[in-house]
Amino acid sequence: MSSPARDADEPKSLTFAWTLAVILIVAFVLGLLFFPPMYETPKTDAADTVLFIGRFHPILLHLPIGALGLLCLLEVICLRAKGEAKYGDAALLTLIVGSFGSVLAVMAGIMLSREGGYAGGNFSLHQTMGIIGTAGVLLALVVRITAMGRGSSELLGAYRALYFISFAAMGLGAHFGGNMSHGSKFLTEFAPEPLKSQMISMEKWMLSFVEEPKEEAPAPAPAPVAAEKLVFADLIQPIFAAKCNSCHGEEKQKGELRLDTYEFTMQGGENSGDKNIVPGKPAESVSMQFILLPEDDDDHMPPEGKDQLTKEESALIQWWIEQGASNTQKVDLAALPAELKATAEALLK
Numbered sequence: 032m033s034s035p036a037r038d039a040d041e042p043k044s045l046t047f048a049w050t051l052a053v054i055l056i057v058a059f060v061l062g063l064l065f066f067p068p069m070y071e072t073p074k075t076d077a078a079d080t081v082l083f084i085g086r087f088h089p090i091l092l093h094l095p096i097g098a099l100g101l102l103c104l105l106e107v108i109c110l111r112a113k114g115e116a117k118y119g120d121a122a123l124l125t126l127i128v129g130s131f132g133s134v135l136a137v138m139a140g141i142m143l144s145r146e147g148g149y150a151g152g153n154f155s156l157h158q159t160m161g162i163i164g165t166a167g168v169l170l171a172l173v174v175r176i177t178a179m180g181r182g183s184s185e186l187l188g189a190y191r192a193l194y195f196i197s198f199a200a201m202g203l204g205a206h207f208g209g210n211m212s213h214g215s216k217f218l219t220e221f222a223p224e225p226l227k228s229q230m231i232s233m234e235k236w237m238l239s240f241v242e243e244p245k246e247e248a249p250a251p252a253p254a255p256v257a258a259e260k261l262v263f264a265d266l267i268q269p270i271f272a273a274k275c276n277s278c279h280g281e282e283k284q285k286g287e288l289r290l291d292t293y294e295f296t297m298q299g300g301e302n303s304g305d306k307n308i309v310p311g312k313p314a315e316s317v318s319m320q321f322i323l324l325p326e327d328d329d330d331h332m333p334p335e336g337k338d339q340l341t342k343e344e345s346a347l348i349q350w351w352i353e354q355g356a357s358n359t360q361k362v363d364l365a366a367l368p369a370e371l372k373a374t375a376e377a378l379l380k
């Protein structure tokens with residue numbers, strides 16, 4: 032990369048652009064070092080300032096969408112030499128604004144994730160593609176300034192390819208972010224039929240990259256024989272720990288509810304009280320009711336966009352309540368409904 036000093040013969044605007052590009056790249060790299068992206072709920076609570084800035088993510092992200100979207104149009108115009116001569120500077124400025132917005136949005140997004148409760152495939156893809164897309168746009172910025180400095184149309188072509196790929200990565204990342212806040216079916220729900228199934232299978236394909244290893248992953252504690260294991264401690268609690276306790280555990284008690292011990296679970300929360308789990312009666316148990324609500328219902332648990340229970344996990348909780356919601360019942364794989372065996376075995380591992 033050429034430094035501002037070496038490019039002293041370049042027009043003033045490029046020296047200025049170099050300065051901004053270097054500042055943005057340094058800010059992005061330092062930001063990622065200070066706030067490395069995490070894919071699980073952080074162990075320690077973040078400072079309020081960090082969480083405060085994080086809440087601006089949903090606002091800030093509109094800046095890069097607007098600027099980089101406009102840039103797509105400008106770059107199409109700039110494909111012709113005449114267009115580049117006329118709008119090249121405008122494209123460069125728009126690219127700088129878009130890069131600035133992307134860096135801000137990524138950093139605020141990572142800070143937002145420090146609230147905890149963000150996990151799952153949509154989140155992983157959103158975070159990863161957002162960061163990769165931003166890195167790509169910053170690199171594209173460097174290439175564009177270099178190309179303009181040398182007056183090289185080949186380099187400009189390479190820049191455009193890089194830019195459009197990065198923009199696409201970011202757009203896909205944004206889509207998975209949309210899934211997090213609006214629910215996974217938001218975009219596809221009203222799509223016309225042939226398109227709909229293609230969109231859904233494309234999405235599934237992408238999610239499969241980040242979701243597959245997760246299912247095999249949770250495996251603490253060496254497993255003796257299943258017979259000595261307890262239904263609550265070894266099957267139900269790990270599910271709560273993975274999907275609920277970022278908000279209902281030792282650190283945070285949303286709705287004054289804790290699910291990290293048997294006693295707390297049965298004690299219930301602010302409104303649920305001893306109805307949180309009603310032994311033998313899943314339909315009357317508030318936690319079960321909330322789990323079974325449609326994902327877009329305000330009371331649905333885990334809240335929309337957070338890492339959701341699988342069908343089997345929720346069936347396992349339901350089965351435990353039906354069996355009397357005991358703290359001492361031993362795991363008897365043979366007595367489990369057939370469709371729950373695989374899930375139970377995975378949890379016991």
Ligand code: HEC
Pocket residue numbers: 147148271274275276277278279285286287288299300301302303304307317318319321322332333334337340
């Ligand atoms: C991302 C955070 C988050 C996660 C994860 C989460 N919840 Fe909640 N939960 C909340 C919030 C927020 C409330 C509502 C607090 C309020 O409105 O007073 C709540 C309330 C509840 C309540 C009502 C408590 C009461 O007595 O008022 C129940 C029951 C509940 N959650 C069960 C669950 C279960 C079961 C899971 C896991 C399957 C879960 N939650 C996962 C955030 C979360």
